[in-house]
Amino acid sequence: MNDSPAASRVSEVPGQHEPVLLDEVLTHLTSIFDRHPKSHVVDATLGLGGHAAALLERAPRVQLVGLDRDAASLKLAAEHLKPFGDRVQLVHANFAGLDTVLPDGFAPVQAIIADLGISSWQLSERGFSFQTDRPLDFRMDISEGDTAADLVNGLPEAELADLIYQYGEERRSRRIAKAIVTARKQERIGTTTQLADVVEGAVPRRGRLNPATKTFQALRIAVNDELGSLERGLTAAEQVLKPGGRIAVITFHSLEDRIVKRHVKDSEQLTAVNKKVIVPSRQEIRRNPRSRSAKLRVAERI
């Protein structure tokens, strides 16, 4: 990173999310910016703009469109990316529709970054975690769809168990679903703490992992249709990438990584740039424990 005025202002943003696998992402995209300094780039999961800011600093003539489903997050990113002026445009959208939401004339693009999941800001401020007591919502886009509370209080027991098993890879899903159904007969489960207590009452803690971790992951994936969005987003990305353009995807659990790996393998339009998945260094994990489950795959448009 350089010491430009933009860089120093960028690092002052409070609660900033440390971009995961940043050097590795930039290394895989730099050759494109060397060949095409005025590249058009999409950050499909802008968050607070950590990856975007670093990229805009590294490649000073690049134009970037940042997408996010979370309007509040996009507002913070707008502040964060102000130093880059009209090189940045922000769009409130799900990247599943990447081929339809970009501003007129922006596509085709030379590069796409997708850093999946949620930011540390959302984790603490938007009630995605059992560590803060918040309404049980979990929607990234609060303008649409069912909340986690709707699913937890409304789904039949068997469907709830399947959801927790499938998206949380939780082997104890039936026991958890049973406990949820018993608890909701007494009182609607409306907060993150209530749900975490019900899960913890149903399944004993094993090791350091909170027993509710996988149930929370499952509900978040279901509420936001994260896997469906990823599938559709990868297909849409093929439509907007220029031949020779690259897409870099960072995933945080095996369900997402499997989708990316398989999509690239089966695609007639993409070829894998890194045959072996890229993971964070030990130093990065020590500095930023959130990065420990991250995996990066980069693919090139044929």
Ligand SMILES: C[S@@+](CC[C@H](N)C(=O)[O-])C[C@H]1O[C@@H](n2cnc3c(N)ncnc32)[C@H](O)[C@@H]1O
């Ligand atoms: C891990 S954070 C990205 C952090 C960002 N790279 C940074 O360095 O600040 C993921 C962001 O992507 C957004 N997001 C997740 N799925 C999305 C989707 N399908 N479409 C658009 N945005 C999405 C989330 O709301 C969140 O703000």
